[in-house]
Amino acid sequence: MTMSFSLPLVKMQALHKSYGSGAIQVLKGIDIEMKPGDRVVVIGPSGGGKSTLLRVMMGLEQIDSGSVSFDGKPYISSDGRARRTIIDTEVRRSIGMVFQHYTLFPHLNVIQNLILAPCKVRGEPKAKATSRAQALLQRFGLGAKAKAYPAQLSGGQKQRVAIARALMLDPKLMLFDEVTSALDPELVSEVEQVIMQLASQDMPMMIVTHDMWFAKNIASRVIFCAGGVVVEDGPPEQVLGSPKEERTKEFIDRVFHIKQ
Numbered sequence: 001m002t003m004s005f006s007l008p009l010v011k012m013q014a015l016h017k018s019y020g021s022g023a024i025q026v027l028k029g030i031d032i033e034m035k036p037g038d039r040v041v042v043i044g045p046s047g048g049g050k051s052t053l054l055r056v057m058m059g060l061e062q063i064d065s066g067s068v069s070f071d072g073k074p075y076i077s078s079d080g081r082a083r084r085t086i087i088d089t090e091v092r093r094s095i096g097m098v099f100q101h102y103t104l105f106p107h108l109n110v111i112q113n114l115i116l117a118p119c120k121v122r123g124e125p126k127a128k129a130t131s132r133a134q135a136l137l138q139r140f141g142l143g144a145k146a147k148a149y150p151a152q153l154s155g156g157q158k159q160r161v162a163i164a165r166a167l168m169l170d171p172k173l174m175l176f177d178e179v180t181s182a183l184d185p186e187l188v189s190e191v192e193q194v195i196m197q198l199a200s201q202d203m204p205m206m207i208v209t210h211d212m213w214f215a216k217n218i219a220s221r222v223i224f225c226a227g228g229v230v231v232e233d234g235p236p237e238q239v240l241g242s243p244k245e246e247r248t249k250e251f252i253d254r255v256f257h258i259k260q
């Protein structure tokens with residue numbers, strides 16, 4: 001029998017996070033390992049700490065204790081005394097994130113939004129960044145929108161631009177936090193398809209979503225978080241139930257109710 005081992009791409013150890021100087025405990029000891037090819041979907045009841053988890057991974061939140069490693073290197077840790085979080089920004093930059101609400105700069109057009117960080121952060125020449133940006137926009141069916149401003153785009157287009165913008169920094173891991181929740185239903189699939197496209201190219205990703213159909217179709221693993229801990233971690237069919245039940249609100253309510 002042959003066994004293959006791959007080192008974790010991400011390793012979270014005993015992550016604790018509270019808001020309000022400890023008054024609201026949100027993460028109560030999270031241990032998650034993510035392997036290089038994993039597409040992890042995080043589900044769970046509202047207020048369970050899913051967004052907080054992703055924001056911690058992005059270095060956007062202070063933690064109380066614990067650590068997060070990327071490619072074997074701890075890049076988020078706590079100094080243990082003053083609740084100060086230590087962030088290795090170099091490592092952190094290899095992670096891209098897209099949020100629920102559009103975060104494009106309204107005063108910049110699409111191309112300018114895409115090339116800002118590569119030019120400013122990396123010192124990439126403008127012409128080179130622009131040609132990479134154009135190629136990405138073509139790939140995502142947005143070639144004609146290069147000169148448009150965010151206000152001239154639909155919600156689905158804005159989210160696809162936000163994904164393209166994150167990809168401009170060549171992330172080794174992508175985090176998606178409910179990126180379709182604010183969209184009209186008819187715009188959801190164009191954004192999900194872009195994420196599926198990235199998944200088919202083996203981009204490791206962690207996704208927070210309430211869309212059980214999407215979860216089932218994209219996940220290699222599903223993690224159920226509730227009450228600040230990981231309640232269940234396994235293949236989608238195990239955590240999400242039988243295909244008949246998927247995506248129904250009743251199913252989600254029942255599972256969340258039982259596990260809360």
Ligand SMILES: Nc1ncnc2c1ncn2[C@@H]1O[C@H](COP(=O)(O)OP(=O)(O)OP(=O)(O)O)[C@@H](O)[C@H]1O
Binds near residue numbers: 019046051052
């Ligand atoms: N900046 C903050 N200050 C104080 N409390 C916060 C802050 N951000 C989040 N919280 C609280 O922390 C808890 C977890 O929030 P979080 O947004 O991480 O949950 P979630 O699982 O992503 O929920 P949802 O599915 O509704 O988006 C909630 O009780 C929320 O009210």
